[in-house]
Amino acid sequence: MKCSGMENWILKANYFGKNNIPFVFLVDFNLSKPFIEKVSDIDSSQMLYNFNGYTNCNYKDNTFNKSICIKSYTLDFNKYEEAFKYIHQNQYSGNSYLANLTFPIRVELGASLKEIFYCSVAKYKLWYQDEFVVFSPEIFVRIDKGLISSYPMKGTIDASIKNAEEIILANEKEAAEHATIVDLIRNDLNMVASNVYVEKYRYIDRIISNQRNLLQVSSKIVGKLSEDYNERLGDIIVKLLPAGSITGAPKKKTVEIIKHAEKYDRGYYCGICGYFDGYRLDSGVMIRFIENMDGEYYYKSGGGITIYSDVESEYRELNNKIYVPVG
Known part of the structure; x- marks a missing residue:
């Protein structure tokens, strides 16, 4: 069943974890609308999910058209620039080193939202009511056999650009942004785990879509949990929220700054979703996100801002992320 608050959500996650009960969960960006439910109780007419193959839908039954087109309206550049300048002012003042502006x-x-769910190709897919x-x-975090791992993703480039991989890995601004977020996630994991280390640094993921192909840069960070971790799944997850990759550093102050700059409620966008299979x-x-807002559709998009960022290139990146990856 749905929970009324994070305390109940934590208790249920801990209980399900202790008793090896499979469950699916969502937590919104503001931690105000958490959802947790046993897999056996989820109504597929209200929620469809596919998390790395862990799913409640039957793809053999769908006959949806894979030709999905998106027409994007232009975000007012002046509106973006105003928010960008506010973040930069705070960064010059030392209040933030990295801020995710969306x-x-x-x-x-x-296509309908349900059609997009069925036709898109991604690690984490969710259609909700x-x-x-x-x-x-x-990826936010994975927990398996006493190890917790996180995979922050920072740095995006159009894969069609000549030498795109070399360009993104050599870009000083992108490298600084990625280093900052890796350090933040490493510190976050240290709150819940021991022996935390970076296993793999700045590797390339290829994102394929029907509009454009992108390269994105990720790292892998690993830590060891205590033996009773299954009994504390809820506590572990909530300590790490909101996700560092979609906030910035230092996290608490940067969240205040981006909320003032953005002037809208992210809702479930930039929250987390996932499952526990009993083990x-x-x-x-929850990035790459389309929301139905009073009958109109909005694609929520963003990117990391540092003191080295250029407003025009960040504005372009924001718009370049509006796509649906269709296989």
Whole structure:
């Protein structure tokens, strides 16, 4: 059943974990609308999910058209620039070193949200009550056999650009941004685990879509949990929220700054979703997100801002992320 608050959500996650009961969960960006439910109790008419193959839908039954078109309206550059300048002012003042700036951008869809769920290709896919659809490539944390791992994703480039991989890995701004977020996630994991280390640093993921192909840069960070971790799944997850990759550093102050700059409620966008199969937990960050807002559709998109960021290139990146990865 749904929970009324994070305390109940934590208690249920701990109980399900202790008793090896499979469950699916969502937590919104503001930690105000948590959802947790036993897999056996989820109504597929209200929620469809596919988290790395762990799913409640039958793809053999769908006959949806894979030709999905998105028409994107232009976000007012002046509006973006105003928010960007506010963040930069705080960064020059030393209040933040990295801030993830996002905006909702109106789009027209050539398909329903449920069709997008079925046709998109991503690690973490979710359709929820026809309110929103998520097709996210970004892992939040995985827990398996006493180890917790996180995979922050920072740095995006159009794969069609000549020498794109070399360019993104050599970019000083992108390298600084990635280093900052890896350090933040490493510190976060130290709150819940021991022997935390970076196992793999700045590797390339390829994101394929029907509009454009992208390269994104990720790292892998690992730590060891205590022997009773299954009894504390809820506590572990909540200590790490909100996700560092979609907030910034230092996290608490940067969240205040981006809320003032963005002037809208992210809702479930930039929250997390995932499952526990009774033994392993896998979760994703809810980016690549389309929401139904009073009958109009908005694609929520964003990117990391540092003191080295250029407003025009960040604005372009924001718009370049408006796509549906269709296989």
